[in-house]
Every structure is written in C-alpha cells, then in structure tokens.
Amino acid sequence: MAVRSAQGVLARPTSAGQTGPAEANGRDQHQSHCEPEPRPALAPVGDALFSARSIWLTRAGRAILQSVDIDIAEGEILTLIGPNGAGKTTLVRVLLGLEKPDRGTVRRKPGLVVGYVPQRFAIDRAIPLTVARFVALGRRVEDEDAKRALADVGADKLADRQLSELSGGELQRVVLGRALVGSPGVLVLDEPARGIDYTGEAELYALIGRLRSERGFGVLLVSHDLHVVMAQSDRVICLNRHVCCSGVPQSVAQHPEYARLFGTQVARALALYQHHHDHRHDLAGEPQTPSARAKDQA
Amino acid sequence: MAEPFLMRALLAGLGLAVVSAPLGCFVVWRRMAYYGEAVAQAGLIGIAVGLALSVNLTASVLAVTLAVSILLVALSRQQLVPFDSLLGLIAHAALAVGVIAASLARGPQLDLMAFLFGDIFAISASDLRWIYLGGALALGALVYVWRPLLSLCVHEDLAAAEGTPVERVKLLFVLVLALVVAMAIKIVGVLLTIAFLIMPAAAARPLSESPEQMALFAAIFGSLSVGLGLFLSVSFDTPGGPSIVLVLALIFVAAIFPAAVRGQR
Numbered sequence: 001m002a003v004r005s006a007q008g009v010l011a012r013p014t015s016a017g018q019t020g021p022a023e024a025n026g027r028d029q030h031q032s033h034c035e036p037e038p039r040p041a042l043a044p045v046g047d048a049l050f051s052a053r054s055i056w057l058t059r060a061g062r063a064i065l066q067s068v069d070i071d072i073a074e075g076e077i078l079t080l081i082g083p084n085g086a087g088k089t090t091l092v093r094v095l096l097g098l099e100k101p102d103r104g105t106v107r108r109k110p111g112l113v114v115g116y117v118p119q120r121f122a123i124d125r126a127i128p129l130t131v132a133r134f135v136a137l138g139r140r141v142e143d144e145d146a147k148r149a150l151a152d153v154g155a156d157k158l159a160d161r162q163l164s165e166l167s168g169g170e171l172q173r174v175v176l177g178r179a180l181v182g183s184p185g186v187l188v189l190d191e192p193a194r195g196i197d198y199t200g201e202a203e204l205y206a207l208i209g210r211l212r213s214e215r216g217f218g219v220l221l222v223s224h225d226l227h228v229v230m231a232q233s234d235r236v237i238c239l240n241r242h243v244c245c246s247g248v249p250q251s252v253a254q255h256p257e258y259a260r261l262f263g264t265q266v267a268r269a270l271a272l273y274q275h276h277h278d279h280r281h282d283l284a285g286e287p288q289t290p291s292a293r294a295k296d297q298a
Numbered sequence: 299m300a301e302p303f304l305m306r307a308l309l310a311g312l313g314l315a316v317v318s319a320p321l322g323c324f325v326v327w328r329r330m331a332y333y334g335e336a337v338a339q340a341g342l343i344g345i346a347v348g349l350a351l352s353v354n355l356t357a358s359v360l361a362v363t364l365a366v367s368i369l370l371v372a373l374s375r376q377q378l379v380p381f382d383s384l385l386g387l388i389a390h391a392a393l394a395v396g397v398i399a400a401s402l403a404r405g406p407q408l409d410l411m412a413f414l415f416g417d418i419f420a421i422s423a424s425d426l427r428w429i430y431l432g433g434a435l436a437l438g439a440l441v442y443v444w445r446p447l448l449s450l451c452v453h454e455d456l457a458a459a460e461g462t463p464v465e466r467v468k469l470l471f472v473l474v475l476a477l478v479v480a481m482a483i484k485i486v487g488v489l490l491t492i493a494f495l496i497m498p499a500a501a502a503r504p505l506s507e508s509p510e511q512m513a514l515f516a517a518i519f520g521s522l523s524v525g526l527g528l529f530l531s532v533s534f535d536t537p538g539g540p541s542i543v544l545v546l547a548l549i550f551v552a553a554i555f556p557a558a559v560r561g562q563r
Contacts, residue, residue, distance in 0.1 A: 096458075098458050116460070118455050118459075121456075124327065126503065127448075128503065128507050128512055133508065134452065137448065137449050137452060138446060138448070138457060138462060139460065
C-alpha cells in the first residue's frame with residue numbers, strides 16, 4: 001500500500017502526516033457534532049490542492065451545504081462519503097468551480113491540473129468519436145501521454161474503438177484514463193464505480209490507489225459506500241450537508257455519527273467485513289485469473 | 299439548363315448546404331432541433347416586421363432570429379415550464395403572429411407559401427451575396443469554436459471543469475445558428491429550414507467515424523439534395539424547397555437502413 005498519513009483519530013491533516021495530535025483534538029470537538037456550529041474560521045491551508053472554507057449553498061430554498069470546510073492535501077486519497085442528497089456532488093462541483101456557493105471561499109493551488117471523472121458519464125452516441133480522440137478532446141495532448149494514460153488503466157487496446165461501442169466497464173476505464181492525461185495534480189472522481197459490480201468496484205479503487213502511488217497525485221473520491229473505499233482511503237470525510245465527522249477510515253467507521261447516518265447495521269457489517277471471493281472480476285466484469293491478478297498487483 | 303435564375307438557385311443552395319453541414323451536426327449533437335425550429339418560425343415575425351416597415355427582409359429577419367435566440371437562452375434557465383414545451387409554444391406563437399402580421403401588412407394577396415417553404419428560384423444576385431457573406435462569417439465562427447464546442451457537446455461539466463468558457467461558446471453558437479437560419483429562410487422557408495440543418499447530419503451519422511467526417515458527409519448529402527432537388531423541381535414542376543427536403547429524406551433512409559438492419563446502435 002501507498003503512503004498513509006499517520007495522524008491520530010479524527011485528525012484533519014493539513015497535508016499528509018503533518019498535523020500534530022493536539023491541534024487535531026482541538027478541532028474534533030466541533031467536527032463530532034452533527035449540527036453546524038459557529039466555530040473559529042480556519043485559515044486556508046497553504047500547500048493544499050483545494051482548500052474550501054465555510055461553504056454555504058442553498059438551492060430552491062433547500063440548504064444543500066452548510067458551512068463546509070474541506071482541504072485536499074498533495075498526494076492523499078480523500079474520500080467523501082454520505083447518504084444520498086448529502087451534497088457530495090454539489091461540494092465537488094463547488095470545488096471545481098462549476099457551481100458558485102452562496103458564501104464561502106474556494107482556493108485552488110495555482111497551476112493545478114485537475115483530472116475529473118464526473119458522476120454518471122453517459123456517452124452520447126450521436127457523436128462519432130474514437131477513444132483516442134475523446135482522450136485528447138479539447139486540449140493539446142502529447143501522443144505519448146495519452147498512450148501512457150490509456151495503458152495505465154488497461155485500455156490501450158481500445159484506442160481506435162468508437163466510444164459508442166464500449167461496455168460500461170470499458171467506458172469507465174477510458175474516462176479515468178482521460179483524467180490521467182496532462183499530469184494532473186489531483187483526480188476528482190465522483191462515484192466512479194456506478195454501474196460496475198461489487199468486485200469490479202474494488203478493482204477500480206485498487207487501481208486508483210496504485211496510480212496514486214506511481215504518479216503521486218491527490219485524489220478526491222466521492223462514494224456512497226465506505227466498505228469498498230476503506231482500504232484505499234487515507235482520510236474520510238462524512239458529509240451530510242455539513243461535515244459530520246472526518247478522520248482515518250477506521251475511525252470514521254466507528255464514529256457514532258457515521259452509525260447514525262448509515263444505520264448501526266451497516267456500521268457493524270463494516271466492522272465484520274472479512275469477505276472473500278474465490279475469484280475476482282476485472283473492471284469490465286470479466287472473471288480474472290489469479291495470474292492476471294498477480295500481474296495486476298505487481 | 300444554364301438559366302441565370304437556376305444558377306443562382308443552385309449556388310444559393312450549395313452555399314447553404316456547406317454552412318449547414320457542420321452547424322447541423324452541432325444542432326443534432328446538442329439536441330437543439332426544436333430550438334432551431336423555434337428560431338426559424340420566429341423568422342416569420344421578422345418578415346412581417348420587414349414588410350410593415352418596408353426595410354430589407356434579410357436584415358429584419360436576422361434581427362428577429364438573433365433576438366429570439368438570445369431570449370431563448372435566457373428563458374432556458376427558468377424551470378417552471380419544460381424547455382421543449384416552451385420552444386413549441388414560441389414556435390407556434392411566432393407562426394401565428396407572423397402569419398397574421400404578414401397578411402395585415404400586405405393584404406390577402408401576399409404569397410405566404412414563399413415564406414413558409416422558401417422560394418429558391420427567386421434568389422437575386424444581391425441575396426446570393428448576402429448568403430455567401432453570412433455563410434463565410436458563420437463558417438469562420440464555427441471553425442473558431444470547433445474544439446471547445448465539441449468538448450461541451452461530449453460532456454458539458456467536463457469541458458467546464460477543464461476551463462472551456464462554456465457560456466461564451468454556447469452564446470456564440472446560438473448566434474451563428476440564428477445567422478444561418480436567417481439566410482436559410484429565404485431559400486427553404488421558415489418551416490423547412492431546420493430540416494435542411496438536421497437531415498444531412500442525421501444521414502451522415504451512421505457512416506461517420508469522427509465529428510469532422512460527419513460534417514463532411516453532411517455537406518455532401520446537403521449538396522446532393524440541392525442538385526437533385528432542383529432537378530426534380532425543374533423536371534416535374536414541383537416546389538423547390540420541398541423537393542430538396544424530399545431528396546434529403548430519401549438519402550436519410552438509404553443511409554440509416556444498412557445500420558438499422560445490422561442492429562447497430
């Protein structure tokens with residue numbers, strides 16, 4: 001596994017592994033409560049990739065984000081979990097500048113290249129487009145860079161295929177591959193495993209973890225399910241319109257707010273989660289042989 | 299065969315076919331057929347205004363299509379009435395207003411058919427200059443926004459997240475659409491303009507492997523339909539605009555048929 005930030009329970013790391021325990025504990029008091037409370041404004045973190053402070057957003061009279069703070073440090077995998085309607089996608093859109101918050105600030109590291117995998121990427125079959133063309137779309141891309149990105153996600157053989165002919169799993173890999181082009185400093189993945197079966201989902205997250213170790217980018221991952229992302233996440237933020245709790249995955253899984261949001265059943269199942277398959281599936285859902293898996297993990 | 303009016307009709311039709319091809323592809327990709335329809339039918343108001351004020355019809359039609367195009371962009375942000383209903387509403391309200399105003403402006407002898415279905419054989423040398431000038435402008439603008447426009451057709455959020463100035467590109471696109479629609483109305487009329495935009499592009503889709511190829515095939519099909527349509531029209535004394543659209547429909551069926559048989563999506 002990759003570098004894992006080694007801070008204490010429920011820490012808010014400023015960048016991987018630099019937060020002192022005392023500082024972290026001071027903030028926990030606020031973070032543990034599930035109602036947004038006035039709290040001392042945190043200064044934006046200097047070397048964070050994204051740093052958002054006191055984000056408020058209301059749509060059609062409904063509060064969607066309430067005083068949300070979030071930082072993504074270089075090289076970390078930060079997972080955003082929360083129930084449906086918790087504002088996860090909206091928060092991502094605010095960070096990317098696709099949506100303007102009513103209040104609050106978003107700071108983005110200058111010159112940061114973002115690789116984005118939007119939620120529910122639907123292919124428009126009305127547009128004839130090869131995979132290679134899609135990968136290079138809208139920007140100047142070196143051939144080598146594009147080839148490497150597709151190879152990294154195991155989609156190099158798809159380059160000349162039409163986008164409209166791809167299966168769901170293939171498309172997923174291609175969209176992820178596209179996000180890798182241009183040496184991104186951060187990948188933003190909004191529920192990238194939608195429509196992929198459970199083991200395929202685990203494979204996808206393992207791939208993301210491996211790419212992070214190789215390329216060193218930060219990752220903001222949105223998921224509705226802590227089970228599969230747990231092993232790959234350095235830090236988890238549980239969102240339900242505001243930040244309910246945050247910290248290393250194990251601590252969030254045991255947090256009372258997490259249990260309250262997802263039900264004690266889920267929380268207990270997670271604690272007991274020691275589930276084995278006698279085989280696995282790759283991203284396209286094809287059964288994978290142990291030798292292929294060994295190669296994959298090498 | 300080389301009658302001047304026929305040459306002008308052919309040149310006008312071919313010029314329009316070349317500009318309509320890439321534009322029509324974007325109309326298809328962005329699912330804006332009804333948008334184009336509403337803008338085209340609003341052109342009838344422009345004709346009525348032009349007749350009432352005795353100004354150049356091309357100018358008055360262009361002014362109205364540009365204004366309606368921008369109005370529609372603003373209205374697309376409201377959510378109380380679904381946008382397709384709103385487009386239908388505007389298209390037909392414009393048709394009603396246009397027909398009434400045109401008949402009031404000119405009396406019952408006005409040849410409304412020429413405005414509804416176009417009068418390609420009445421294209422004057424000055425019309426032709428306008429069509430080529432406007433066409434060159436539209437084509438230039440399309441080439442200029444081609445890449446960002448294509449990105450946002452594929453995925454708008456992805457394009458925006460990667461720094462495409464989405465709103466500016468969309469606005470430029472609807473302005474180009476309004477410009478081409480204003481030119482096309484003279485040739486194929488307010489009711490057939492959108493057909494001339496989307497039919498070549500739709501026929502090109504099953505044969506194409508890239509966006510540019512689709513635009514190229516659309517241009518070929520559009521030009522072919524102009525040539526064959528005018529030939530039909532002259533040979534059998536059928537109306538020009540509808541003859542062109544009929545040929546386009548046949549080309550579409552021929553193009554989509556093999557794909558449909560193969561069960562290709």
